[in-house]
Amino acid sequence: MVHESTPRWENCPLPDALEVIGERWSFLILRGAMSGLRHFEEFQSSLGIARNILSNRLTRMVDNGILDRQVMDCDKRRVEYRLTCKGRALGPVMIALRQWAEKWERGAPCTPRLVDRRDRQPVQEVVVLAQDGRRLETADILWIDLAGDDRPQGALRENAPIASVQQIA
Structure with a gap:
């Protein structure tokens, strides 16, 4: 970390x-x-x-x-x-929480199942993706504070001073 x-x-x-x-x-x-x-x-x-x-x-x-x-x-x-x-x-939040509970609290998919309305296939796991589409795990993500930058979080400017960096783990 x-x-x-x-x-x-x-x-x-x-x-x-x-x-x-x-x-x-x-x-x-x-x-x-x-x-x-x-x-x-x-x-x-x-x-x-x-x-x-x-x-x-x-x-x-x-x-x-x-x-x-x-x-x-x-x-x-x-x-x-x-x-x-x-x-x-809030839909993706609800789905992510349900998937988390199925995996870590129940140990298996539960009924009723979440399926795609069109083809009735189970939905995929909700994941976090990088800007380039890579799947990110918790160890791949950082919380950062931008000193003196009034842009929204994540809108990094070139050579922006970084006041702190903490890896999530």
Whole structure:
């Protein structure tokens, strides 16, 4: 492991992501929404979640822009919850977590299986790829802080001063 200095973690967005979605029921609601559940009653009966907890989690997910709450045109008393673009972007995260659990917690693929809608074949493992398409393992990735660089992370400029480098392991 390379340790030139410890990266400045205060700018790391991972705690923000966990604050928004890092709770068990939120992940299960997200899985349900990705599987086509739309109504409060569908979530409640499918997940077996208490109504007050479900109401709280749905409200938080709407407030955080993961779900959109839409009143039904045909019945103003009914509401639909639909994934936003931000919510749909969590799909690869959900798949990666499921694949991790199948491998490390269950030891085998579980049912229902994740398959490609078109040909019904199992989806491949979610992996991290380099800019050139190479598959990267954890040992191939570095966290870096760019001293005095206001570009987004990963937008390295030529000869940018590197304040710290730490290899993930």
